[in-house]
Amino acid sequence: MKSELELEGHWEDHPWELRVQRIGWILFALLILAALAGLLGHGPLSRATAEDPASSLRIEYQRFERYQGPTELRLHAAPQAVRGGKLKIWLSREFLDNIELEQVVPQPVTAELGSDRQTYVFDAPHLTAETLVVLRYKPTLKFARTTVRAGVEGAPELSFWQFAYP
Amino acid sequence: MDSVIRALVVYLFLLVVFRIAGKRTLAETSNFELVVLLIISETTQQAMIDSDHSMTNAALVIITLLGISIALSLLKERFPKVERVLEGTSVVLIENGHLQWDRLKATRVGTDEILQTARKDHGLERLDQIKYAILEAGGGISIVPRGKEAE
Numbered sequence: 656m657k658s659e660l661e662l663e664g665h666w667e668d669h670p671w672e673l674r675v676q677r678i679g680w681i682l683f684a685l686l687i688l689a690a691l692a693g694l695l696g697h698g699p700l701s702r703a704t705a706e707d708p709a710s711s712l713r714i715e716y717q718r719f720e721r722y723q724g725p726t727e728l729r730l731h732a733a734p735q736a737v738r739g740g741k742l743k744i745w746l747s748r749e750f751l752d753n754i755e756l757e758q759v760v761p762q763p764v765t766a767e768l769g770s771d772r773q774t775y776v777f778d779a780p781h782l783t784a785e786t787l788v789v790l791r792y793k794p795t796l797k798f799a800r801t802t803v804r805a806g807v808e809g810a811p812e813l814s815f816w817q818f819a820y821p
Numbered sequence: 822m823d824s825v826i827r828a829l830v831v832y833l834f835l836l837v838v839f840r841i842a843g844k845r846t847l848a849e850t851s852n853f854e855l856v857v858l859l860i861i862s863e864t865t866q867q868a869m870i871d872s873d874h875s876m877t878n879a880a881l882v883i884i885t886l887l888g889i890s891i892a893l894s895l896l897k898e899r900f901p902k903v904e905r906v907l908e909g910t911s912v913v914l915i916e917n918g919h920l921q922w923d924r925l926k927a928t929r930v931g932t933d934e935i936l937q938t939a940r941k942d943h944g945l946e947r948l949d950q951i952k953y954a955i956l957e958a959g960g961g962i963s964i965v966p967r968g969k970e971a972e
Contacts, residue, residue, distance in 0.1 A: 683888045690825045690881050696873075698822030721875035820877040 695820060696721050703815065711736040711810035712744065721820045722797045725757075728790040736807035740780035744788060745772040747804035754792040761788065774808070797821035823871070824878045828885035831869050836907065844909060845929050848960030908958040915954035918967065928956050938962040 666672075686695070693701035697717050706713040715729040732742055748771050763775035779786065796819045806812035839846065847854050869882050897904035912924050914935060925931070935954045939945040943966050953965035 680888075680891055683884050683891070686881070686884050687825055687888050690885075691822050693822050695877055695881060696822065696824065701822075721873060721877045724873040724875045724878065821875060 694719060696724065697726070705813045705815040707806055707811050707813040709735075709810045711807045712805065712813060714805060714813065714815070716803070716815060716817065718816070719818050719820065720794045722795070723755075723793045725791065725793055727792070728803075730788040730790065730805070732786050732788065732807060734782050734784060736810060737779045737782045738809055740778065742777040742779040742782065742786070743767075743774050743808035744777075745769070745774040745806055745808070746790075747772055747802075750801060750803040750805075753794065753796045753799070753801055755795055756790065756792045758791040759788065760791070772804075794819040824873070824881040825885045827869050827871065828882045829889065831865055832886055832889050835865065840907070840909070843929065844912075844956060844958070844960040846960075904958075911958050912956040913953065914956055914962070915948070915951050918949065918952055920948070924956075930956055930962070935962060935964070939964045939966070 689695050691698060693699045696719055698719075701717045701719040702715070703718050704713060704715050711733050713731040713733075715731070717726055720726050730744055732744060736742055736744075748769075751773055759775060761777065763777050765776045767774040767776065775788070777788070794817075798819070798821055800816055800818045802814055802816050804812050804814045847858055870878065893903075893907065897907065912928055914921055914924055914928070914930055920932070932948060935951065936945075936948060938961075939948075939951055939954070943964055945951060945964070945966055950967055951964055952967045953963075955963045955965075957963055
């Protein structure tokens, strides 16, 4: 029977609309779960740790980051990393060139430029236990995977990857 | 993870706050109420976005808000009690032509607001032309004019 109501289209004529909507809901749920798990930014599956073979430096980092989203590296240096009262931690230029560095805590005494790395020097004449250096920054890459290399002077290097979402 | 939790907390906070504030709060957006609404939205936005201005964060916040809204609508459909708790119930303000003063006072609705809706929606001139005036769960006022009973 033809309806008297003047409508452009009838809901029953477009069964795909409801199907697409339901698929969309499932997609929403999956994205929310992925975000909660830490696959789209910070979260349990994003948190990771890398350590050099000599256990001189351990870095807590996030695997998944976001473009211009505040994040940090937590660098734990062991007492054996100190040489001549100085703690020298270096990071690869490839990493530093692709971030907006906001803060290094504690502030290094000086920074030494190298061709493929930058070394931060801290005074640590009486270090007897593990110490923490925090690097706060914002990634400047979108949809990019970068390899971060780091280390302390005189110890083997460590490396890990990070992915930045737009 | 933070984006989803922030959006969830802000959504639930707003839900509770607006439920406590009552149905009529910001329901009739006068010029000043519109300004208050804009201030609330700006403050809310800052709490949800924090300092992460990435597209991913914005997309996740939007998806989370819509997701909660869909989940609540499904819950309300399945459990009517949830709807009553979240949105409250309708309140009859004029019953069979009689003003219910206690309900008007409790819901902070004035007869001028009822008359305004009656004029706007039905072109009515006086209160005695109204058979029923109902404050709906959503905060709007519905009017059933006298004479409808004859149809």
